[in-house]
Amino acid sequence: MAAIREQDISKGMAALDAWRKAADVHRGEPPEARLAFSPDGLPRNTWAMAVRYSLYLLENKAPGPGVEVRVAPWSAVKILDGPESDPHNLTPPDVIELDPDVWLRLACGLTTWAEEKEAGRISAVGERDDLSALLPLD
Incomplete structure (x- = not known):
């Protein structure tokens, strides 16, 4: 299943931009402050669309069936080449x-x-178990 519906891509892009703008003011802060950042005031549907759109970007950047990235409760994608799931265990x-x-x-x-x-x-x-080579998404 796709991370985001095609008709929602523009909404997802706008949601991720809104999240980014909220985060930009914290870029120069120490690690403890950046690690604690979670923008207040962004509606739940903005969060959901930002997650779905960013996972869509990740999926396009590194397609494949080998690694499942789960961001609950909003979406999960499979990325990177490698062994697929066992047919009896998805x-x-x-x-x-x-x-x-x-x-x-x-x-x-x-x-x-x-x-x-x-x-x-x-x-x-x-x-x-390390996605650092794929992040941040551009």
């Missing part, structure tokens, strides 16, 4: 789970994979 061998605020900080370049991982905010299982 979960691929590599799974990465992130909260929406963590994912959007990474996607927008506010924080790094290493910072979020060290803070314990990334759950990753499998050999390909």
Whole structure:
């Protein structure tokens, strides 16, 4: 299933831009402040569309069936080449789970994979458990 419906791509782009603008004022802050950033005042549907659109960008940047990236509750995508999921178990061998605020900080370049991982905010299982080469999304 696609991360975002085609008719919602422009809404997703606008939502991600809104999230980015809210985050931009925090770029020069120390890591502790950036790691805690979560924009207040953005409606839930803006968050959802920003997540879906950014996962759509990730999926287009690194297509494949090998790693599942989950950003609950709004979407999940499979990316990167590699072994697919077992036909009896639809979960691929590599799974990465992130909260929406963590994912959007990474996607927008506010924080790094290493910072979020060290803070314990990334759950990753499998050999390909590091997306730092793919982030931030442009």
